[in-house]
Amino acid sequence: MPAVMTRVSWSELAEIVGKEHLRAATAEDAFxxxxxxxxxxxxxxxxxxxxxxxxxxxxxxxAPRGGGTKLGxxxxxxxxxxxxxxxxxxxxxxxxxxxxxxxxxxxxxxxxLQKTLAEHGQALALDPLWPERAxxxxxxxxxxxxxxxxxxxxxxxLIIGITVALPDGTxxxxxxxxxxxxxxxxxxxxxxxxxxxxxxxxxAIFRLHPLPRERRSLxxxxxxxxxxxxxxxxxxxKSTPTGLQLRAAPGGAQLDVRFDGTAAGIQAQIDQVQxxxxxxxxxxxxxxxxxxxxxxxxxxxxxxxxxxxxxLPAHFAAVxxxxxxxxxxxxxxxxxxxxxxxxxxxxxxxxEQALRTGLLALRDELAKTGDTKLGGTIVALGCPVAVxxxxxxxxxxxxAQPLMVRIKQRFDPDGTLNPGRFLGGI
Amino acid sequence: MEARILDEFRxxxxxxxxxxxxxxxxxxxxxxxxxxxxxxxxxxxxxSTAEVQGIVRVCHREKIPxxxxxxxxxxxxxxxxxxxxxxxSLTRMNRILEVDLPNQRVVVEPGVMNLNVTARxxxxxxxxxxxxxxxxxxxxxxxxxxxxGGAHCLKYGFTTTHVVGMEVVLPDGSLVHLxxxxxxxxxxxxxxxxVGSEGTLGIATKxxxxxxxxxxxxxxxxAAFNSTNEAGAAVSGIIAAGMLPAAIEMMDNLAIQAAxxxxxxxxxxxxxxxxxxxxxxxxxxxTLMEEVADVCTRCGAWEIRVAQSDxxxxxVWMGRKAAFAAVGRISPAYIxxxxxxxxxxxxxxxxxxxxxxxxxxxxxxxxxxxxxxxLHPLVxxxxxxxxxxxxxxxxxxxxxxxCITAGGSITGEHGVGEEKKKFMSEMFAEPDxxxxxxxxxxxxxxNLSNPDKIFPRPRLCGEKPGxxxxxxxxxxxxxxxx
Numbered sequence: 001m002p003a004v005m006t007r008v009s010w011s012e013l014a015e016i017v018g019k020e021h022l023r024a025a026t027a028e029d030a031f032x033x034x035x036x037x038x039x040x041x042x043x044x045x046x047x048x049x050x051x052x053x054x055x056x057x058x059x060x061x062x063a064p065r066g067g068g069t070k071l072g073x074x075x076x077x078x079x080x081x082x083x084x085x086x087x088x089x090x091x092x093x094x095x096x097x098x099x100x101x102x103x104x105x106x107x108x109x110x111x112x113l114q115k116t117l118a119e120h121g122q123a124l125a126l127d128p129l130w131p132e133r134a135x136x137x138x139x140x141x142x143x144x145x146x147x148x149x150x151x152x153x154x155x156x157x158l159i160i161g162i163t164v165a166l167p168d169g170t171x172x173x174x175x176x177x178x179x180x181x182x183x184x185x186x187x188x189x190x191x192x193x194x195x196x197x198x199x200x201x202x203x204a205i206f207r208l209h210p211l212p213r214e215r216r217s218l219x220x221x222x223x224x225x226x227x228x229x230x231x232x233x234x235x236x237x238k239s240t241p242t243g244l245q246l247r248a249a250p251g252g253a254q255l256d257v258r259f260d261g262t263a264a265g266i267q268a269q270i271d272q273v274q275x276x277x278x279x280x281x282x283x284x285x286x287x288x289x290x291x292x293x294x295x296x297x298x299x300x301x302x303x304x305x306x307x308x309x310x311x312l313p314a315h316f317a318a319v320x321x322x323x324x325x326x327x328x329x330x331x332x333x334x335x336x337x338x339x340x341x342x343x344x345x346x347x348x349x350x351x352e353q354a355l356r357t358g359l360l361a362l363r364d365e366l367a368k369t370g371d372t373k374l375g376g377t378i379v380a381l382g383c384p385v386a387v388x389x390x391x392x393x394x395x396x397x398x399x400a401q402p403l404m405v406r407i408k409q410r411f412d413p414d415g416t417l418n419p420g421r422f423l424g425g426i
Numbered sequence: 427m428e429a430r431i432l433d434e435f436r437x438x439x440x441x442x443x444x445x446x447x448x449x450x451x452x453x454x455x456x457x458x459x460x461x462x463x464x465x466x467x468x469x470x471x472x473x474s475t476a477e478v479q480g481i482v483r484v485c486h487r488e489k490i491p492x493x494x495x496x497x498x499x500x501x502x503x504x505x506x507x508x509x510x511x512x513x514x515s516l517t518r519m520n521r522i523l524e525v526d527l528p529n530q531r532v533v534v535e536p537g538v539m540n541l542n543v544t545a546r547x548x549x550x551x552x553x554x555x556x557x558x559x560x561x562x563x564x565x566x567x568x569x570x571x572x573x574x575g576g577a578h579c580l581k582y583g584f585t586t587t588h589v590v591g592m593e594v595v596l597p598d599g600s601l602v603h604l605x606x607x608x609x610x611x612x613x614x615x616x617x618x619x620x621v622g623s624e625g626t627l628g629i630a631t632k633x634x635x636x637x638x639x640x641x642x643x644x645x646x647x648x649a650a651f652n653s654t655n656e657a658g659a660a661v662s663g664i665i666a667a668g669m670l671p672a673a674i675e676m677m678d679n680l681a682i683q684a685a686x687x688x689x690x691x692x693x694x695x696x697x698x699x700x701x702x703x704x705x706x707x708x709x710x711x712x713t714l715m716e717e718v719a720d721v722c723t724r725c726g727a728w729e730i731r732v733a734q735s736d737x738x739x740x741x742v743w744m745g746r747k748a749a750f751a752a753v754g755r756i757s758p759a760y761i762x763x764x765x766x767x768x769x770x771x772x773x774x775x776x777x778x779x780x781x782x783x784x785x786x787x788x789x790x791x792x793x794x795x796x797x798x799x800x801l802h803p804l805v806x807x808x809x810x811x812x813x814x815x816x817x818x819x820x821x822x823x824x825x826x827x828x829c830i831t832a833g834g835s836i837t838g839e840h841g842v843g844e845e846k847k848k849f850m851s852e853m854f855a856e857p858d859x860x861x862x863x864x865x866x867x868x869x870x871x872x873n874l875s876n877p878d879k880i881f882p883r884p885r886l887c888g889e890k891p892g893x894x895x896x897x898x899x900x901x902x903x904x905x906x907x908x
Contacts, residue, residue, distance in 0.1 A: 096770065098666065098770045100665060156586075156618055170861060172857045177834075180584070180800045182573045182842075183837050184880065185623060186586070186619060187862065213668065238707070262714070264710065264713060268708065268709045311608050313529055314528045375607065375608065394612040394613070398602075398611070399602050400603060401613070404613055407614060423613045
């Protein structure tokens with residue numbers, strides 16, 4: 001144990017959360033080959049804020065944790081002494097179904113929230129990874145969206161209010177429980193995707209959508225190039241899909257399209273997209289689980305690297321070609337699933353050295369502004385910690401990095417929260 | 427202003443880009459909310475990002491506050507000049523720089539008019555979704571500052587939904603790129619923070635917009651009810667049936683009279699008028715429109731019309747979009763408010779507005795974005811009657827407090843600006859406002875960019891977080907530090 005930690009008086013923390021809710025961390029709590037010392041599970045937002053203030057005062061470094069499904073995302077932390085768990089903050093506080101809004105605590109699991117909302121035929125229009133285990137705070141902090149994004153937007157478009165706990169013990173709100181609201185700065189957007197580096201999300205308010213009346217999906221087979229073209233044609237048509245994704249792997253690619261609405265409305269749109277595809281591409285009905293492909297890509301042989309790329313939708317085929325080339329050069333297995341908004345996952349399987357080299361090659365090619373002009377980014381999300389060491393998983397910082405550092409310094413001046421895990425060492 | 431600074435400004439923007447004559451300056455002394463007026467020391471009209479940077483660098487060095495201004499159509503005094511400061515007008519930066527239809531992106535300078543974006547892409551079947559009522563004259567830069575909405579944000583979202591990236595000149599003159607053409611750029615979502623910050627975090631010099639494909643079919647239903655409560659019940663019925671219309675708008679009798687007087691929209695003379703717009707695939711719109719009509723009939727609608735043609739639809743909307751100005755036909759003066767309430771609180775809030783207005787003896791016309799609970803009460807008064815302006819202001823304030831009590835907001839799309847900053851402490855607790863100030867201090871530690879807007883009290887930022895040096899204002903007890 002490092003010398004500085006011997007001075008930490010954990011009994012003070014036990015007084016805040018209650019002795020039975022502070023325990024020594026075990027191997028199961030480790031992430032990125034770091035084992036924190038303790039795990040605290042406060043029961044209220046106020047107690048969580050007190051924990052943070054105590055940690056800051058004691059020089060204890062904190063990683064917030066929800067369901068723990070994405071704890072390995074980001075750079076390995078410079079230090080982590082305490083896991084601050086939102087497990088016990090799992091309540092749905094106010095479900096105003098007639099207003100299509102819900103106030104929920106950060107530790108509520110996504111599937112649990114959806115179950116409550118389904119009782120009134122509504123949903124948070126989002127299909128993030130591992131909803132049975134992932135929490136609201138976790139999907140917000142990692143900005144995890146899924147296949148519904150083309151129609152309903154991502155978390156930033158669905159969250160209308162937030163409460164956060166800051167390292168100085170402040171509990172602060174922004175937004176509110178009305179959908180339309182421009183009073184004050186939008187802290188919900190600042191905290192969405194901030195990976196718990198500015199504060200801990202303790203509560204969120206979302207706008208909701210009615211569950212679809214009917215739903216049908218189709219899949220088209222072809223090459224990445226032909227399907228990328230078809231995807232653009234769908235986007236340029238009058239159809240309004242609620243899912244449009246491209247899957248690719250050595251040997252073939254598929255384009256999946258999903259429509260929600262009334263039976264007649266769906267049929268009209270299916271007729272339309274079939275006409276666009278004909279005569280070269282003929283669809284087959286798609287099983288529901290194609291819409292879990294963004295989750296399935298996390299499973300397979302190891303060692304592996306799953307990275308998220310962001311590009312313009314016209315560039316998917318070019319990205320697939322880049323991936324194929326980089327994979328061939330490093331003898332990597334690969335597959336891709338991309339949503340038409342321009343965000344996708346690539347999975348690479350091979351040796352750790354090959355994974356790292358492959359990732360860096362892809363990053364260089366994506367960032368190029370020469371003939372390809374892709375101007376995209378790629379972030380390594382899931383990979384062995386050995387691959388992460390010595391590189392920034394987020395990629396090179398932009399000209400806004402000094403501003404981001406100033407934001408971090410204002411919110412977390414002592415670097416209490418997740419030090420080093422975010423872009424450029426934030 | 428010192429001659430050497432004016433010379434420096436002139437060297438940056440050229441003589442035609444610098445206004446210092448009093449008569450010309452007075453054009454810029456207020457925005458669409460004319461009760462607040464401050465004459466700026468100078469107005470600069472840059473034509474490029476580099477010129478904006480040059481101006482802001484001088485301001486930063488000399489500690490001159492600056493206020494960026496688009497078309498000046500704002501309704502909360504957001505573009506009100508700072509005393510002893512300059513105005514940077516972006517109207518000459520009005521080029522559409524790039525149109526990328528396959529990827530549904532348009533890159534514009536901030537002075538481009540909102541409607542010009544749609545006009546540019548409409549021949550190809552696209553549109554830019556945010557449609558504030560002032561869309562013919564308001565600028566994208568102003569929309570970014572205010573996070574402007576419009577009637578159709580119920581389905582399509584606000585400006586923030588449709589801005590994917592920006593080039594921004596920070597208050598120290600440095601240039602940053604927030605977001606980008608592609609989604610989810612790694613790092614904090616500062617584009618999301620910047621949109622709606624009312625000019626307090628810097629000046630956007632390029633904006634990357636998302637455009638959308640125009641729906642196959644658009645239909646508007648117009649339903650006449652005896653009261654706004656009946657119309658409100660119909661709105662709840664439509665939402666409860668699982669429909670998400672493109673827009674749901676409501677007007678009360680006074681607003682209908684005004685719209686009729688102004689543009690002859692041919693609205694039925696009723697107590698509560700509902701406009702419901704559906705869009706999407708033709709067979710779907712057809713089915714759902716029948717359901718909407720059923721709900722309206724069940725809730726007491728005695729006349730229902732569906733505008734089929736583009737021309738009919740345009741006329742229905744013209745009455746609604748002209749409603750604010752139209753009120754001028756039935757009242758010498760009026761105050762527009764912009765409160766938001768949870769939709770279900772509508773009957774309560776409406777009855778309270780009636781009570782409050784009869785207590786002070788002033789009329790209130792009501793125009794709502796009913797689908798998302800955004801109220802635009804128009805408090806009518808006669809500015810020739812001594813004291814009535816104050817009465818009207820008090821009534822407008824009481825209506826905002828009513829919105830806060832009902833769990834809503836003091837502004838849905840007009841912004842806090844100068845006008846509503848005194849209500850911020852009623853809507854937010856002190857720690858909330860202090861936390862928002864952390865953002866401002868990171869962007870603008872010297873408080874130069876549209877200073878003293880949004881927040882109720884002047885604030886100071888410690889130069890370096892963690893190192894405390896008391897500021898003279900602090901010692902005097904005038905300001906607080908964060």
